[in-house]
Amino acid sequence: MPVTTPQALFIGLLQGATELFPVSSLGHAVVLPSLLHWNFDQSNPSFLPFLVLLHLGTATALVVLYRYEWARIIAGFVRAALRGRIEGPDERLAMLLAVGTIPAGAVGELFIKPLTANFGRPVLAAAMLIVNGGILLGAEVLRRRSERANTSREEQEHEFKEVSQISFPAALVVGMAQIAALVPGISRSGVTMAGGLLAGLRHQEAAKFSFLLATPIIAAAGVLEVPQLFQQPEALGARTLGVYLASAVLAGLAAYASARFLIRYFKSGRLDPYGWYCIAFGAISLVLLR
Amino acid sequence: MQSIPQSAPLSILLVVLAVLFAVVAVLYAVGTIQFLVTDTHAPHHFTHAILFAVLAVASLIAANFTRPRTA
Numbered sequence: 001m002p003v004t005t006p007q008a009l010f011i012g013l014l015q016g017a018t019e020l021f022p023v024s025s026l027g028h029a030v031v032l033p034s035l036l037h038w039n040f041d042q043s044n045p046s047f048l049p050f051l052v053l054l055h056l057g058t059a060t061a062l063v064v065l066y067r068y069e070w071a072r073i074i075a076g077f078v079r080a081a082l083r084g085r086i087e088g089p090d091e092r093l094a095m096l097l098a099v100g101t102i103p104a105g106a107v108g109e110l111f112i113k114p115l116t117a118n119f120g121r122p123v124l125a126a127a128m129l130i131v132n133g134g135i136l137l138g139a140e141v142l143r144r145r146s147e148r149a150n151t152s153r154e155e156q157e158h159e160f161k162e163v164s165q166i167s168f169p170a171a172l173v174v175g176m177a178q179i180a181a182l183v184p185g186i187s188r189s190g191v192t193m194a195g196g197l198l199a200g201l202r203h204q205e206a207a208k209f210s211f212l213l214a215t216p217i218i219a220a221a222g223v224l225e226v227p228q229l230f231q232q233p234e235a236l237g238a239r240t241l242g243v244y245l246a247s248a249v250l251a252g253l254a255a256y257a258s259a260r261f262l263i264r265y266f267k268s269g270r271l272d273p274y275g276w277y278c279i280a281f282g283a284i285s286l287v288l289l290r
Numbered sequence: 291m292q293s294i295p296q297s298a299p300l301s302i303l304l305v306v307l308a309v310l311f312a313v314v315a316v317l318y319a320v321g322t323i324q325f326l327v328t329d330t331h332a333p334h335h336f337t338h339a340i341l342f343a344v345l346a347v348a349s350l351i352a353a354n355f356t357r358p359r360t361a
Contacts, residue, residue: 081351081354082354083354084354084355084357084359085355098348098351102344102345102348105341105344106341106344106345109337109338109341110326110338110341111326224336224337224340
């Protein structure tokens with residue numbers, strides 16, 4: 001059964017909102033339809049263009065949000081690549097993002113993605129949500145050990161690094177952590193934020209690094225799938241295309257609002273609430289899906 | 291700003307790697323190789339081709355970073 005209009009709009013909103021929150025959009029996309037007894041077929045050929053458009057909507061939101069940073073990052077990347085030497089924070093950030101994205105993208109696409117192709121089972125995704133919660137809480141436990149006690153949260157955060165100050169090996173490790181997010185239930189933004197915290201970044205900077213790392217990967221996931229749109233056996237009807245586009249816009253708006261909220265939240269907030277949410281949602285889902 | 295090891299052999303190795311990646315990208319694009327793909331019946335593997343093209347460019351950039359400078 002193909003996806004209905006309300007379902008499409010709901011999934012668009014859900015994907016956009018949960019893609020950047022450290023709670024696994026893929027996990028929610030696998031678990032929630034089962035909990036709601038929606039029996040649309042995710043392997044239906046018409047579902048692929050839908051996913052492509054949702055990814056492009058989310059990536060567009062991130063590009064719009066960080067448009068000035070991306071302009072500086074791209075210019076910095078080209079300058080540093082041609083010169084063969086890094087000068088200045090923009091060039092360093094550009095190369096950190098390249099180191100965090102390219103090896104992880106290659107290893108994930110070539111070796112891990114084929115292995116996880118059959119991992120889209122709701123029970124497994126629910127279990128992995130609990131694991132994701134454990135990762136977020138664990139990162140905060142380790143972080144608290146390196147914070148100075150009896151100071152305000154702002155002062156504690158100020159003692160940690162900005163994005164452009166982390167080391168290249170740390171950027172590589174944080175980037176590689178994204179591979180775990182190919183398993184439904186493990187959040188890409190969750191593992192990269194947790195990795196960023198362990199690398200000594202401030203919460204807000206860890207979130208920013210996570211969003212910057214996510215942009216090329218989400219955009220690539222969308223753009224690389226575009227050729228498949230033209231291989232569909234049947235052309236999409238105007239109405240279906242309209243619903244899909246509306247869902248993509250909704251996903252983009254939700255992603256934009258989520259990113260703005262999270263950047264403000266992480267000025268002094270922690271990952272704990274999202275960790276507990278994942279554990280609770282995963283546990284309840286496991287009970288309901290029995 | 292960064293202390294990246296600069297050596298001619300490493301630089302040459304990275305250029306060779308870049309050429310290899312470029313060749314593999316072309317082979318995936320024309321569908322000659324079916325290694326590490328999920329759909330072995332597909333005539334082309336453009337995703338893998340683009341990925342290896344990116345790796346080729348990244349290797350060339352790395353080679354530029356590691357090449358010894360005369361000045």
